[in-house]
């Protein structure tokens with residue numbers, strides 16, 4: 001199995017001149033049609049072989065912000081800019097509004113509340129976009145592949161959603177796959193149930209949508225291998241968002257976790273975050289920082305912010321790489337050591353229904369990536 005962290009990026013002025021931005025270094029990105037469709041400059045125009053430029057169609061924005069999105073327009077955009085794109089799903093959940101802690105909108109409610117309408121709209125979207133996709137597949141030079149999105153909180157719901165979407169298109173190509181959205185967010189048991197289902201369907205490429213934390217990712221690392229995935233991807237915007245609010249991720253001594261420290265430069269002239277980066281950290285970004293500012297001075301506020309974003313991104317990648325190598329060596333031992341709910345996770349993976357432990361409300365910043 002190959003696993004990839006895909007940073008989710010929002011439109012921002014730094015894209016206008018990619019040569020001056022660390023964003024230009026990112027091999028993989030997730031961009032949403034809901035956010036990027038009106039942008040003239042896209043990071044994804046520099047698509048290169050081997051990179052994953054994943055286009056989310058905007059189903060999440062429909063659920064959390066009531067966005068109005070045309071499935072054919074989304075498909076055109078995805079084919080033009082991305083090599084993987086998700087169907088325009090309508091998630092069967094409502095919106096919590098904005099979460100002050102993470103500055104993100106989350107989904108709430110039970111899938112049953114909006115089930116019929118969400119599934120009906122999703123199926124219509126798939127049916128409308130399908131001819132455009134099939135036309136693109138006649139051109140060998142277009143790398144784009146369409147992926148399904150699975151919702152549901154029970155085996156019955158997953159089966160119903162799966163059958164209804166596959167009734168329109170079965171996603172048979174080896175480069176096609178399925179994305180899943182875990183609800184409640186960060187519920188490792190729900191992830192285990194969903195992965196069990198996808199394994200039974202012999203899905204080989206899976207994307208986990210929307211910023212799950214380290215415990216869920218650890219579950220994915222272990223169970224993804226168990227069900228024989230070739231590729232497991234997951235997106236997150238947390239390291240970017242942390243940097244933009246001047247929070248620096250500091251890895252623990254074993255390199256398997258991190259602490260977050262928020263630097264208040266504007267009011268209190270605190271410098272510990274930038275000092276840590278310039279004087280202590282050895283990531284590629286911080287080595288550049290040290291080279292550019294060897295003795296005194298921190299660079300412009302804009303530079304500091306960008307350094308924090310990139311440092312956080314590289315720190316997260318390093319933590320994930322270390323965890324992944326442990327999960328590969330000894331999956332069982334890794335699960336027991338890094339997922340406190342491991343016994344319940346294994347039961348869920350065996351198909352035993354259990355009480356989900358909702359962690360939709362952040363208990364601490366460290367629960368979230």
Ligand SMILES: [Zn+2]
Pocket residue numbers: 277281282283284285286287311
């Ligand atoms: Zn660093």
